[in-house]
Amino acid sequence: MSDLHEQMGTYGHNEVKFFRDDATGLRGIIGIHDTTLGPAAGGTRRYAFDSEEEALEDVLRLSRAMTYKYAISGINMGGGKGVIWVEDDDHDSEELYRSYGRIVDSFDGRFVTGGDVGTDAKEMRWIGMETDYIIGLPEQFDHPEGFHGGGLGVVKAMEACCDLAYDGDRDLSDLHVAVQGAGDMGASLIKYLTDRGVQVTLADVDDEQVDYMEDEYGVGSVAPEDVYDVDCDVFAPCALGMVLNDDTIPRLKCDIVCGAANNQLDDVERHDEMLREHDVLYAPDYLANSGRTIDDTDLLRKGGYKHDRARAMIDDIYDRMVTIGERAEHEGRPTQAIADEIAEERIEAMRASRAKVYERRRPDW
Numbered sequence: 059m060s061d062l063h064e065q066m067g068t069y070g071h072n073e074v075k076f077f078r079d080d081a082t083g084l085r086g087i088i089g090i091h092d093t094t095l096g097p098a099a100g101g102t103r104r105y106a107f108d109s110e111e112e113a114l115e116d117v118l119r120l121s122r123a124m125t126y127k128y129a130i131s132g133i134n135m136g137g138g139k140g141v142i143w144v145e146d147d148d149h150d151s152e153e154l155y156r157s158y159g160r161i162v163d164s165f166d167g168r169f170v171t172g173g174d175v176g177t178d179a180k181e182m183r184w185i186g187m188e189t190d191y192i193i194g195l196p197e198q199f200d201h202p203e204g205f206h207g208g209g210l211g212v213v214k215a216m217e218a219c220c221d222l223a224y225d226g227d228r229d230l231s232d233l234h235v236a237v238q239g240a241g242d243m244g245a246s247l248i249k250y251l252t253d254r255g256v257q258v259t260l261a262d263v264d265d266e267q268v269d270y271m272e273d274e275y276g277v278g279s280v281a282p283e284d285v286y287d288v289d290c291d292v293f294a295p296c297a298l299g300m301v302l303n304d305d306t307i308p309r310l311k312c313d314i315v316c317g318a319a320n321n322q323l324d325d326v327e328r329h330d331e332m333l334r335e336h337d338v339l340y341a342p343d344y345l346a347n348s349g350r351t352i353d354d355t356d357l358l359r360k361g362g363y364k365h366d367r368a369r370a371m372i373d374d375i376y377d378r379m380v381t382i383g384e385r386a387e388h389e390g391r392p393t394q395a396i397a398d399e400i401a402e403e404r405i406e407a408m409r410a411s412r413a414k415v416y417e418r419r420r421p422d423w
Contacts, residue, residue: 062114069118075161082157083149084142087113088169089121091137094409098138098169099193099355100124102158102185104176106146113143119299119321124351127344129401130378131371133355138169147176152184159188167191172354175241175298194354199363207368209246211349211375212318213254215341216292218379219314222387223339231255236288236312237277239297240267243318243347247296248275261285262297286310295319295343307332316341323394330394334386341379342397348375 066074071091078085090098100121107113117139125137142158144150155177162171162185172194173182179196186192213230220230234257237244244262248271251258258277261284262268268279280288286309293312295301299321307329315322315338322343323329333340349372356368382400386393 065114065118069122071118071121074114074117077161079157082151082153083144084154084157084161086140086142086158086161087117088140088161088165089117089138090169091118091121091125091139092405093136093168094405094412095125095128095136096134097167098124098136099128100137100139100169100171101174101194102140102142102162102171102177102181103174104142104144104150104181106149107141107143110143113141117141123320123344125405126398126401127348127351128355129404130345130397131348131352132374132404133352135170135355135358138171140169140171142176144176150176150181155181155184156188159185159192162191163189165191170358178242193357194350198357199353200365202365204249205365206246206250206350207353207372208243208318208347208350209250211352211372212243212247212294212296212316212346213250214349214373214375215346215379216294216314216316218376218383219292219316219339219341222380222383223313233257233291234259234289235292235294236261236280236285236290237294237296238262238282238285238301238317239295239319240264240271241296243350244294244296245271247294247318248277252276259285259288259290261288288312292316295322299343300324302329302333304329304332307336307338310336310338312338314339314341316346317343318347319343320347326394330392334392339383340393342382342394345375345378345382345397 073090075088121137121139128135170191182195217230231254236259237248238261240260240262248258252275260271260277260279261282263282271277286306289311292314294317296318299319302322303324352371353368357363382393382396385396
């Protein structure tokens with residue numbers, strides 16, 4: 059492994075904590091990227107990583123993305139991420155997650171967590187037995203039936219991309235969308251899209267889930283390795299990250315990439331530019347998938363969760379994507395670079411103002 063402090067410096071992290079509990083088999087990492095806007099928050103991913111290096115890279119990239127997601131969404135939180143590194147997917151127990159919950163609690167509110175790959179409501183309730191610093195449980199929210207903040211947020215970003223790419227001449231219902239992954243986020247996106255009459259082609263490694271989605275929503279399907287070759291209007295990555303790379307981008311037959319997966323670009327700067335050169339409009343992932351984050355963190359705002367307030371911020375994803383797309387077109391730059399710049403400007407503005415507001419007088423001894 060390369061020097062940890064060097065890696066932290068590369069991504070701009072404040073803190074990385076490794077932990078293990080041999081009694082429960084717990085081992086993992088929590089990363090806190092930046093807390094200029096507020097305490098760090100991010101989901102907990104339980105995954106059978108191939109190596110410690112891979113687990114650490116996941117934490118560093120995802121926690122950094124959370125900082126930018128909060129910043130661009132107008133949320134006063136910083137970026138964090140937790141991973142539980144397991145040998146196989148069956149390593150899922152109450153004692154494992156309660157031990158992890160005590161680790162989360164040890165941060166005293168500097169880190170707040172929620173669900174992610176491998177960590178759903180059951181596991182989150184186990185974490186919640188040991189700490190109050192958890193968000194995203196169904197019982198914490200008053201949601202209308204059928205509402206999913208994450209899926210709706212991707213739809214809002216996709217609507218904006220449609221208006222940008224086709225100059226407002228096509229409606230979302232006219233499009234063909236290829237969705238990669240039918241987990242929680244992918245399935246919710248498919249429901250929203252098919253309710254709008256969108257043609258959907260699905261690819262997922264879980265054959266049973268594909269069969270269900272075909273029967274329930276009338277979608278088509280292709281083998282997972284063929285999803286990049288689907289002739290469509292929009293490619294929506296909704297599985298794991300780093301799927302847009304040197305091999306897959308040249309295969310794309312779409313005008314827009316807009317999906318729910320985190321860290322979709324394998325090499326952020328290079329593949330952001332490669333998509334632009336291929337005339338593909340890219341919705342930066344941390345913007346497109348920010349709907350659930352907006353909804354979850356509304357719980358922490360004054361007065362507790364207010365659905366109308368959260369929904370209004372999710373609807374604003376459309377305007378944020380239009381702003382990014384128009385700036386990218388005007389400046390001849392890729393969209394991820396523009397989004398990063400907007401997020402960084404907000405962080406720096408708050409950092410500068412806080413330095414003035416919270417400056418403490420020190421005695422001159």
